[in-house]
Amino acid sequence: MNKKELILDVAIDLFAKEGFEKTPVSAICERAGVSKGLVFHHFKNKNVLLRAIFIRTTEMIGNIGKPHEKVRDPKERLAALIEAILSSMSEHRKLYKFNLNVMLQPATREILSDLINERNSMLFDTTDDIFKRISEDNSKTLTHVFVSEINGIALNYLYFYDDFPLEEIRKQLINKYK
Amino acid sequence: MNKKELILDVAIDLFAKEGFEKTPVSAICERAGVSKGLVFHHFKNKNVLLRAIFIRTTEMIGNIGKPHEKVRDPKERLAALIEAILSSMSEHRKLYKFNLNVMLQPATREILSDLINERNSMLFDTTDDIFKRISEDNSKTLTHVFVSEINGIALNYLYFYDDFPLEEIRKQLINKYK
Amino acid sequence: MNKKELILDVAIDLFAKEGFEKTPVSAICERAGVSKGLVFHHFKNKNVLLRAIFIRTTEMIGNIGKPHEKVRDPKERLAALIEAILSSMSEHRKLYKFNLNVMLQPATREILSDLINERNSMLFDTTDDIFKRISEDNSKTLTHVFVSEINGIALNYLYFYDDFPLEEIRKQLINKYK
Amino acid sequence: MNKKELILDVAIDLFAKEGFEKTPVSAICERAGVSKGLVFHHFKNKNVLLRAIFIRTTEMIGNIGKPHEKVRDPKERLAALIEAILSSMSEHRKLYKFNLNVMLQPATREILSDLINERNSMLFDTTDDIFKRISEDNSKTLTHVFVSEINGIALNYLYFYDDFPLEEIRKQLINKYK
DNA sequence: GATGAATGAGTATTCATTCAT
DNA sequence: AATGAATGAATACTCATTCAT
Numbered sequence: 124m125n126k127k128e129l130i131l132d133v134a135i136d137l138f139a140k141e142g143f144e145k146t147p148v149s150a151i152c153e154r155a156g157v158s159k160g161l162v163f164h165h166f167k168n169k170n171v172l173l174r175a176i177f178i179r180t181t182e183m184i185g186n187i188g189k190p191h192e193k194v195r196d197p198k199e200r201l202a203a204l205i206e207a208i209l210s211s212m213s214e215h216r217k218l219y220k221f222n223l224n225v226m227l228q229p230a231t232r233e234i235l236s237d238l239i240n241e242r243n244s245m246l247f248d249t250t251d252d253i254f255k256r257i258s259e260d261n262s263k264t265l266t267h268v269f270v271s272e273i274n275g276i277a278l279n280y281l282y283f284y285d286d287f288p289l290e291e292i293r294k295q296l297i298n299k300y301k
Numbered sequence: 302m303n304k305k306e307l308i309l310d311v312a313i314d315l316f317a318k319e320g321f322e323k324t325p326v327s328a329i330c331e332r333a334g335v336s337k338g339l340v341f342h343h344f345k346n347k348n349v350l351l352r353a354i355f356i357r358t359t360e361m362i363g364n365i366g367k368p369h370e371k372v373r374d375p376k377e378r379l380a381a382l383i384e385a386i387l388s389s390m391s392e393h394r395k396l397y398k399f400n401l402n403v404m405l406q407p408a409t410r411e412i413l414s415d416l417i418n419e420r421n422s423m424l425f426d427t428t429d430d431i432f433k434r435i436s437e438d439n440s441k442t443l444t445h446v447f448v449s450e451i452n453g454i455a456l457n458y459l460y461f462y463d464d465f466p467l468e469e470i471r472k473q474l475i476n477k478y479k
Numbered sequence: 480m481n482k483k484e485l486i487l488d489v490a491i492d493l494f495a496k497e498g499f500e501k502t503p504v505s506a507i508c509e510r511a512g513v514s515k516g517l518v519f520h521h522f523k524n525k526n527v528l529l530r531a532i533f534i535r536t537t538e539m540i541g542n543i544g545k546p547h548e549k550v551r552d553p554k555e556r557l558a559a560l561i562e563a564i565l566s567s568m569s570e571h572r573k574l575y576k577f578n579l580n581v582m583l584q585p586a587t588r589e590i591l592s593d594l595i596n597e598r599n600s601m602l603f604d605t606t607d608d609i610f611k612r613i614s615e616d617n618s619k620t621l622t623h624v625f626v627s628e629i630n631g632i633a634l635n636y637l638y639f640y641d642d643f644p645l646e647e648i649r650k651q652l653i654n655k656y657k
Numbered sequence: 658m659n660k661k662e663l664i665l666d667v668a669i670d671l672f673a674k675e676g677f678e679k680t681p682v683s684a685i686c687e688r689a690g691v692s693k694g695l696v697f698h699h700f701k702n703k704n705v706l707l708r709a710i711f712i713r714t715t716e717m718i719g720n721i722g723k724p725h726e727k728v729r730d731p732k733e734r735l736a737a738l739i740e741a742i743l744s745s746m747s748e749h750r751k752l753y754k755f756n757l758n759v760m761l762q763p764a765t766r767e768i769l770s771d772l773i774n775e776r777n778s779m780l781f782d783t784t785d786d787i788f789k790r791i792s793e794d795n796s797k798t799l800t801h802v803f804v805s806e807i808n809g810i811a812l813n814y815l816y817f818y819d820d821f822p823l824e825e826i827r828k829q830l831i832n833k834y835k
Numbered sequence: 836g837a838t839g840a841a842t843g844a845g846t847a848t849t850c851a852t853t854c855a856t
Numbered sequence: 857a858a859t860g861a862a863t864g865a866a867t868a869c870t871c872a873t874t875c876a877t
Contacts, residue, residue: 142407275453498763585676631809
């Protein structure tokens with residue numbers, strides 16, 4: 124069993140649950156059953172560990188759109204994308220909460236700033252590619268609206284309203300864009 | 302000058318800039334020019350200070366809708382509300398960032414949990430009151446969509462995209478709801 | 480009793496005996512009967528504590544020459560100076576060892592570099608003032624020789640030879656310069 | 658190329674520059690391009706590595722006097738010795754600084770204590786052999802003075818005064834002893 | 836109301852060393 | 857001979873909080 128991977132897994136979990144600052148490296152070690160020394164052997168410091176996790180998560184998110192890349196019709200593709208994002212969101216709640224929280228905390232935000240910008244651009248561009256095929260002239264604004272909607276849903280669903288009607292809103296959203 | 306108020310002001314500023322966990326009480330003292338003893342004299346502990354700030358901010362946010370409470374037409378009132386929220390958002394960027402960040406960090410989230418729920422319910426209900434007058438039967442979903450849109454815009458505008466076209470999106474949103 | 484002074488006293492002692500790097504702050508606390516927090520309350524970090532001690536020691540050394548400042552005859556003054564230095568050296572062995580060791584260790588040397596240069600210049604100039612009155616033209620070289628002799632004696636007496644005949648050498652030195 | 662030798666070379670360099678305590682074994686490995694395992698394969702522990710270097714250096718220093726061993730006239734031999742020592746000192750600055758620093762730090766001093774005493778006796782005796790031929794009865798004191806002078810010059814030249822006039826002082830010293 | 840000395844628990848990080856391969 | 861994963865003990869430093877004045 125690969126201990127480096129194990130450390131990453133445990134760290135993701137704890138960072139998501141307790142937050143980065145409030146997760147001592149010692150807690151990771153305890154749960155992973157490894158020594159502190161080993162964590163610092165594999166990851167130069169705690170920040171590097173955070174970055175490694177963020178990069179991993181970015182990859183995972185980047186792959187959400189992959190299966191529908193070849194769908195011709197942009198509207199259909201958009202619908203598939205919405206479907207995929209929202210179901211990924213409810214499947215990996217913890218991961219998405221982790222993402223939101225590290226992107227909004229000043230301390231972690233700084234540690235990750237380049238990676239955050241990269242990811243956001245990537246997400247925007249991928250979406251914009253679809254909107255360009257729907258309406259060339261004001262795709263940018265449409266994309267911004269779309270991304271805002273998705274992010275707002277994430278926020279309310281994951282953090283603010285326990286009774287958030289995800290299913291219903293998913294249907295509405297798909298209807299709207301189809 | 303009231304030193305208790307001064308402490309609150311400085312704390313808001315620092316919590317917004319550096320985050321709650323990363324702002325030592327000593328930093329607040331230094332910037333406010335007061336002793337540590339005094340901070341703990343006025344606020345039993347650091348958490349109480351955070352709660353005091355959150356309560357203050359909730360009041361401020363609650364007041365945003367006040368001026369248009371008497372607008373009869375619900376659509377017009379909605380438009381006025383959007384206008385008010387977005388302009389408040391761009392005027393008090395720091396405060397809104399502070400809000401998002403304390404509501405998403407596990408540690409601060411726990412400290413504030415009752416206050417967060419209270420505020421979110423209040424915001425939902427206020428908005429829902431308007432939507433009920435537009436469409437009685439599915440007001441809840443409409444409200445959820447509306448609140449998601451606002452929150453998503455906040456997230457993207459304040460944190461994710463430096464070039465977020467707030468103005469344009471404001472217009473679109475107002476058109477849509479009018 | 481002043482705890483700040485107490486910390487300094489204990490630290491001098493331990494740094495001299497064990498060396499700066501090998502003296503954990505915790506050891507100082509234990510011996511002084513204070514908490515770690517207090518040490519860092521009074522001295523921002525361990526380096527600042529070292530500097531405080533070095534400054535103190537420089538003052539002490541600077542005072543060695545004071546009593547004979549008004550001796551007219553330069554040769555007589557030199558003799559008095561030698562006498563004073565060597566007796567101070569055998570009285571405060573620990574302090575002088577501490578000095579030599581922090582000035583030669585790369586790590587501590589860097590922390591103290593400005594203070595070391597300052598002290599060395601001060602010592603050189605003070606001595607040179609005397610030699611200038613003995614022989615104006617080549618005082619610099621004479622001073623360098625004199626300072627080397629003193630430092631060499633310190634080194635051999637304090638560190639290298641347990642049977643170093645300090646008394647005899649003192650006499651010789653005084654004869655030579657008188 | 659012999660990796661054991663390589664490790665020694667790199668270690669000398671780093672110990673001299675950064676000090677023994679402040680040079681992690683890992684730094685040696687990095688610079689030498691070898692694994693940690695190998696260092697501990699060749700040298701049982703870090704102290705053994707230090708001792709190996711010190712022994713090497715002692716040999717080098719011991720050889721300084723060799724070429725003039727057969728000079729008959731003691732005064733001439735003394736002059737040659739001074740010449741040789743001072744030129745070796747300015748040629749191998751780093752090595753001499755290393756020597757001074759490990760001999761004065763309590764921690765390294767302890768590790769090397771037997772080797773230090775041995776070396777100091779050897780140096781004393783070698784010099785004393787010469788002085789005995791100059792003046793049988795008080796050779797010991799003369800030797801102590803001589804060694805002190807040399808050590809004091811080393812200290813001031815290598816550590817304390819950037820503008821130390823080594824050349825001039827060398828001439829004076831040679832004149833004095835001739 | 837106001838200060839600042841004092842505490843103690845917590846936390847990231849370093850590093851020599853061991854050992855299986 | 858050579859590697860590098862793994863350990864564990866040590867260490868500087870942070871920070872909320874208390875309390876006497």
